[in-house]
Amino acid sequence: MxxxxxxxxxxxxxxxxxxxxxxxxxxxxxxxxxxxxxxxxxxxxxxxxxxxxxxxxxxxxxxxxxxxxxxxxxxxxxxxISGNFFGDTKTAGSVTLLLQTSLPCLLYGSCLSYLRLKGGTNAEMAPQIDYTINVLKPILERFGVSFDCEVIRRGYYPKGGGEVVFKVDPIREIRSVQMTEFGELTKISGYSFVAGVLPIKMSHSMADSAINLLREAFPGVPIDIKRVHENRDKAFGNGSGIVLIAESSNGCRVCGSALGKQSVSTESVGESAAKDLIEDMSCGAVVDRYLQDQVIIHCNH
The missing domain is CATH 3.30.110 (Translation Initiation Factor IF3)
Known part of the structure; x- marks a missing residue:
């Protein structure tokens, strides 16, 4: 042992x-x-x-x-084994961290598996579900990994209540991938959201403050940040946050993100996400600080 x-x-x-x-x-x-x-x-x-x-x-x-x-x-x-699996934290515990644990095992089952998870979709100290869909998923697809993600309902701290279903295809072996050069920055996209009783102007404020810093750091690069008030039937409780994704000509993706807090202004939330992205981009890495420990286990299969 x-x-x-x-x-x-x-x-x-x-x-x-x-x-x-x-x-x-x-x-x-x-x-x-x-x-x-x-x-x-x-x-x-x-x-x-x-x-x-x-x-x-x-x-x-x-x-x-x-x-x-x-x-x-x-x-x-x-x-x-393959099959249908279910996990419920009954808190705002992160569903994306549960996926981190489960995905490597589901990939080596004998057939298609479904994983239904309940908890927090956008939680502190964990990847936001938007990161999983827009950064982790496309990078793992380069390794031959295939999974789908359906967000049934978003859930935030402290109540949780989110629900996500993952459909995972089995794989025989991981493809080798060479990622050594970031390439040229082609665009920055994003998702600035509020839910519950929070007003849409908070979403605009986070997005605008992030854009101001990004335009200064990356002049001439197209920037598109969606501003969203989540439908009540698609989100449980109050929450806010922003996810920013930089894409390169070599297929790399680097992300900066932040969640809203009562003690922090919406301008500061947007700036925090932008500063994270700018800092990671400045070192020329092909993955950001959050993706490293999520992909390393797949590199060892």
Missing amino acids: LVIDGGILEGGGQVVRMAMSLSALLRKDIEISDIRSRRSKPGLKAQHLVGLHLIRDMTCGQLTGDHFSSTDITFRPNEL
Whole structure:
């Protein structure tokens, strides 16, 4: 059995997510100790438990220590299976982080799988669902990965209530991809949204403040940011945010994003997303700071 230090480096939930996925793919028993030990509230939370149970179900495996605030678990996976899987954080826990855990395993099932997830679609400390659809998905498609994403309902902090369905096609092997040059910046697109009782003028404010910085940094580059007030039947609760995506002639995509907060002005939210994008673009990277740990597991298949 392989023993993994769950407190290594930043000691966050990503250690648990990737360890569980790799354990299932390699069919190797693992023990993870000191889970999230560097966090202010160590141990497993609702979102982490849902991810653990999804991987357990996808392998018909044996999982022990899977309870709230647990800092130690043991997992013994069996063969990967395909099918219909469901996970509900019952909080604003991120559905995109649950996908990160599940997708590598679903890709190596024997047939088509469906994954229905409930929780937060646009949550702090996690990729927004718009990032998953517009950045992660097209990049993984270059590796031969194929999945569809249907957003049934958006959900925000603190209530959650979002629902997303993923349809994942199985794959025989990952294609090798060479991404070493960003190429020429061809356009910047974006999505500035509000939901619930929040007024559409907040969406305009986030978009306008972002555009001002982007035009200064990238003169002459086409910029198109949609301003949206989410339909009440397509969003649960109040929320706001912005996602900005830069696309290149070599098919690279770099993103900057931010979520609205009561204590932060809408102008500052838009500027924060734009500054993230500008900073990542300035170093000439072919992927942004958020995509790196999402694609690395697929590079090791």
